[in-house]
Amino acid sequence: MEGYDLIGDVHGCGATLAALLEKLGYHQRGGVYRHPRRRVIFLGDLIDRGPRIRLAVTIARRMVEEGEAFIVMGNHEYNALAYCHRAPAGQGHEWLRRHTPRHNRIIKETLEQFRDHPQEWEEVLAWFLEIPLCLERDGLRVVHACWDPPLIDALRRDFPDGRIDEDFLAESVTPGTRAFRILDRLTRGIHIPLPEGVEIHSGDGFSRRSFRAHFWARDPQTWGDVVFQPDNLPGDLELRPLSAEERASLSHYGPEEPPLFIGHYWCEGIPALPAANVACLDYSAVKFGRLVAYRWSGERRLDANHFVWIRVPREEQARPQPWEIDFD
Ligand SMILES: [Mn+2]
Structure with a gap:
């Protein structure tokens, strides 16, 4: 084993994911992308927004199931789990995550693209529940949004491998609970409320x-x-x-801590390191930004020359690519 290739938020840009894997030297054998000496770690947020969500999920899931890749949960996989799980009886609402117009809009593309594959969608949801919230292996750390040591310790006391269960999922939708604090911080990061009456109208x-x-x-x-x-x-x-x-x-992540990889933050432009031991790999792929990987081979100080990316072309919206046609 030579190292890990960490890949940021795909958000349904499945054709670009296939192209990035090819660029990194992974090749498809038996419907699974493999590299002779390297493994992938996905940073979460495979789904929502983009045109090829099923392809993105299929590529990642097969790699994980074959031991060619690891993955941590993004807030979008978490949202999908809560959106599709019934609330316990007597809570006054039907679903763990309510089907409000805003929540409907966030998951719309995913549900549409799986509409004709309901059995597959059920299997995908079962797989999402098995995805750990954080990962630490061979001297690196991975989480979708924020590495918060006290909350990660609290999570690991109940779930040593970071994989939650349905009870934790049900508790996590209620603000103020421990499960909410863990899920919110690790998959959504830190939010600071704006002053009364101030709003940001985002792109x-x-x-x-x-x-x-x-x-x-x-x-x-x-x-x-x-x-x-x-x-x-x-x-x-x-x-x-x-x-x-x-x-x-x-939270605070000090410069003496091991290298940490995160996604989530919709960065723009040429990938850069915000700290010598922190890399964010979300470069807004689905907004025709970049799908970004970092090739890590054991270094404790990260190096911006180890970013590899593909600019997401407008055609991701329209044209099938050869590898999509014969992937199955
Ligand atoms: Mn995210």
Whole structure:
């Protein structure tokens, strides 16, 4: 074994995923992408938004089931699980994640693309439940959004391999529970609420009343020191001091910790390292950005030259690619 190729949020760009794997030297044998000396780790968020969600899930799932890849759960896989699981009786709502217009819209493409394959969708949901929330192996760490040591310790006390169960899933939809805090922090990261009446109208068409914060600043003082998202903070909010309560709510990942890989944050432009031991691999593939991998071969200090990516072409929306036709 030479190392791991970590791959960021695919969001249904299945043809681009196949192209990235080929570029990394993986080849399909018996319907499974394999490399003689390397393994893939997917950072979660395979589904939603893109045109080839089934292809993306099929490629990843077969690799994981054959031992060619590992994966951690993204907030979109978590959302799908909660959206499709019935709530326990007596809670006054039918589904663990309510079918509100906003939630319907987020999962719409996935449900449409699996509509004619209901049995396969059930199998995919069962597989999602087996995906760990975090992963630590051979000197690297992987989580979709935020590595928070106290919450990861709490998770591992009940689930040593990071795989949750249906009871934990059911508890996790209620804010304030331990399960909610773990799932929310690990798969969605840190959110700081915006002041009353302020909203960010994001490029993806959603309005947000909070912003995403990162967790590797040494001694952050202002909102600008921790903001980590493509949308700017409105007005002069970058200069606003972090309150004591906000500072206490942040996680911190120090420079002495092992290399950490995350997705989730919709970065833009040429991949870069936010810290010497942190790489974010989500570069907005589904918005015609880049599908990004990092080729890790044991180094403790990460190196921006080890990013490999494919620019997602407009054709991902339209044209079938050769490998899609004979993949089965
Ligand atoms: Mn995400």
